[in-house]
Amino acid sequence: MKIRRILATAVAAAVTTPVVFLSAAPAFADTKPAPASTQKTTPGDEDPDFDEYEKLVAAVTKAEAKIAALDAERDGYEKKIAAKDVGEAVATELAEAKKALDAAKAAKTTADETLAKAEAALKKLLETPAEGETPPTEQQKADAEKAVADAKKAVEAADAAKAAAQVRFDAxxxxxxxxxxELFRQLSRIDKELKTAQEELAAAEKALEEFENGGLDDCKVDDAVKVALTGPKKVTVGTSAIFSLRITNTTDRVLDQVEAYADATPLLDGEGPEDENGFFKRYITVEWTGAGNPHWSPVTEDFDAVEVGAIAKGGHADVKLRLTLDAKTPVGPGVAFAVGAYENNDKTCGLGEEYAHANFDILAAKTDKPKPQPTPSETTATPTPAPTAGGNDNTTQQGGSSSTPVKGNLAATGANENLTQLGLAAAATVALGAGALVIARRRKAGANA
Structure with missing residues (x-):
């Protein structure tokens, strides 16, 4: 995803003109190029890097949600601890047990007092009566002794009730x-889980940041691969036109896997057209063919690449692009664009720093109704502009038609998905201006919805 952010920043100049050469450092963190044999894609394949990006974002979101839930749970336990909220059943039993214990203690006190009074009365009754006093009767002594015995039994019962109440209260x-x-144990458990969740969030955020921003040394922008694109100046709505794309290895070594990314679009007020949802409208179907691909293969929204294969040092390969304009294609200016990329077996890789483009006029389809002819007037004929050259060493051409045959030694290797996405994203930026990457991402997000 880093390439898209870099290109979005670097393409400020493209707001005023649809064709610029960008210089940026494309890279995908933690996304090492896989062997070419495993990179083959077919129309309709999912975008693996977009899927990986979604997974990383989902991991961050999941970790954040987990932390939020744990924080809320922790707040709940802290409030319970402050309120000594041990649960309704436990709290109710504790309150009733304390009430029973208090009652048992009071009953024991009363029993002890009653016993003390009974014992005091019996003691007084048994004392030698003073001179002139009448001695107690045997019945009075028996009653006093019984009162003491009853009081002792009441004290024993009070002791037992108090002991039982104490056991209940203690429990x-x-x-x-x-x-x-348990509340504190849960708080400790949450703190441990929070620490783990925070570590998971940090790791997820780091992985996402590295995916978006890291790995700048993995791939680079250079002029190792240059592209030149030529084609007709005018294309009629509802018809097809053939454009020629030459891909050149400017280095002094063999480039093991070379690819190009191409697309085309009508330009309305210097920008690519959007549909009612703000998505990029695909009015023009782009197909390609070459020595390693004898059949016409479409360039799809999944950013399929023009797979050139290996190119010898200083060599080049030619492919053809077939642009088919939908019947609803808006008339006006149009542009075809392409950029090259490479990946070597030693894991070095790069994206071309120059983007080929070919401007053309989109003409309305012919009708059978005769149109009134304007009165001829003397005008000065404007000569048709010759194809212009751009970039370094005049390798990027635009406009005009080409009869260059399809040739070159092309290897039928698989496309690198990383290069595919970043390459076509870069080319779309050139053609559509600063909003192209956003549109491409939104289109892809809509396709995966």
Missing amino acids: ADEASDDAMV
Whole structure:
């Protein structure tokens, strides 16, 4: 994804003109090029880098949601601890047990007092009566002794009730303590999970950042691969036109896998057309053919590449592009564009720093109705402009038609998906201006919805 961010920044000049040469450093963090044999894509394949990006974003979102949930759970336990919220059942039992214990203690106090009074009365009754006093009767002594015995039994019952109440209260109190301990244990558990979740979030954010921003040394922008694109100046709506694309290896070594990315679009006020949802409208179907690909293969929204294969040092390969204009293609200016890229077996890779383009006029389809002819007037004929050269060493051409035959030694290797996406994203930027990358991403997001 780094290439798209770099290109979006570098393409400020493209807002005023649809054709510029960009200089940026494309890279995909943690996305090492795989062997060519495993890179073959077919129309309709999913974008693996977009899928990876979505997975990384999902991992960050999931970690953030987990942290938010744990934070909320922790707040809940902190409030319970502050309120000593041990649960309704435990709290109710503790309250009732304390009430029963208090009652048992009060009953024991009353029993003890009653016993003390009974014992005091019996003691006084048994004392030697003073001179002139009447001694107690045997019945009075028996009643006093019975009162003491009854009081002792009441004290024993009070002791037993108090002991039972104490056991009940101790159990309820222990249950309450256990509940509080459990609250603190849950708080500790949450803190551990929060630490893990925060580490997971940090790792997910790092992976996403590296995917978006890292790996600048993996691929580079250079002039190792240059492209030249030529084609007719005028194309009629509802017809097809053949454009020629030459891909040149400017280095002093063999480039093991060379690819090009091409597309075309009508230009309305210098920008690519959008549909009612703001997505990029594909009015023009682009197909390619070459020695390694004898049949016409479409360039799709999945950013399929023009797979050239290996090119010897200083060599080149030629392919043809067939542009077919939909019947609803807006008339006016149009542009075809292409950029080259390469990947070597030693894992070096790069994107061309120059983007070939070929401007053409989109003409309305012919009708059978005769049109009134304007009165001829003397005018000065404007000569048709010759194909212009751009970039370094005049390798990027635009306009005009070409009879260059398809030739070159092309290897039928698989396309590198990383280069495919970043390459066509770059080419789209050239043609459509600063909004092209956003449109391409939105289109892809819509396709995956």
